[in-house]
Amino acid sequence: MSGSGGPAHVAIIMDGNGRWASMRGRPRLFGHHAGARRVREIVEACPDLGVEYLTIFGFSTENWKRTQIEVAGLMSLFRSYIRREARALRAQNVRVRFIGDRPGLDEKLQAQMDELEEMTEDCTGTNLTIALNYGGRDEVARATRRLAQDVAEGRLDPHKVDEETLPRYLDTYVLPDPDLVIRTSGEARISNFLLWQSAYAEYEFIDTLWPDFSKEIFADVVASYAGRDRRFGAVKG
Template sequence: MTDKKSEDAPSGPRHVAIIMDGNGRWAQKRGRPRLFGHQAGARRVREIVEACPENGVKYLTIFAFSTENWKRTQTEVAGLMTLFRRYIQKEAHDLHKAGVRVRFIGDRIKLDDKLVCLMDDLELLTSGNDKCHLTIAINYGGRDEVTRAAKRMAYEVEQGRLRHEDVDAETLSKFLDTHVLPDPDLVIRTSGEARISNFLLWQSAYSEYEFVDTLWPDFTAEEFGKVVGKYGTRDRRFGGVKA
């Protein structure tokens, strides 16, 4: 878990997380079904991933499907699951060729077996890559993640492998889905909404936030670069004050 940076750390964000919002509204403005917007949003992901290295971003985490998204219509949910499968099948080779390491976070219990197998295969295929680390959150919720982590930690205490007096924030972070990742430096939300929607609640305790009006399918690599560039102008004190 990362709470602070050294003084000689890069001025830009090393880890950017994105709440990709606005696909449905983008489609509706064009008189098209919501899934048309999700398809456009999926295509946008590739452009942003490709823009990460040139902007000094090593880690990119995107919010693809939340634990609350199951409340959407059955048609939309089924369409999204099909889109996820097709995205992995279509992009796997190019992601691997580009040196991108892919990880998935979230609870996989409710996901269908075929999708989970594709996720596992893509993680294995790209496990040796290090140019950019892409983490995709599917059936993910921050509260759910912390709850699952707390259950796993409690089980370790119960089994005598962990002493309860040794449990602290650092210990809990090791049980999170993101335990191998640095905390996000910058969280971006598109579409003009100004809320965090249960995304990386624990990890973003010291993150900078940027809420942009652009709908996700219109969020270009150029705009991404501008938002990332603004990060370096912020004064990050992590609760302290400068002498």
């Protein structure tokens, strides 16, 4: 929790790019490019809103089911986004991390991801985490495999495994849990995003399509969070 009562960590399911493009008679990739441009504005808005951590859902493990043309276009977009934004992110003191099943992505993209993480590793401003080839169930499965291997090799006592143990094996082990999860485009589902981490997050489902999600809308959603009564399962006397 940030000092102002607002969310320190906001996670966003950036939905609606395809519909935004269709409404304009354009191909879906046109909407994805518009959505990528919107990311910069939201990242830049974080410091003034007290948001220290921003996690965005870029590409899910289920998105491979889309057409080959769209998937190829998205991969090209991710490569160009990293190439175009790298210096600006560093100049803005933004620390970038990627989560997801990285080996499932092409080697050139992986190399760019590694380079951007290294380029910004000493940045102390906003922590931007980008989920690529990410799925919450897949993340938990991968974490469980690593945990099981440590048990099998004697590095971990199975009797000491509790709900504090698994998070150390998740992709997000260095991040705090999200306080607020936003999904754009009017869909009211979480789509396999940060399943473990969002157990006590507040959710905001808004009708705005992602390319239209302005910093003003972001500020309004963050402000509304401050008025919520978060009890984490307890009852106030």
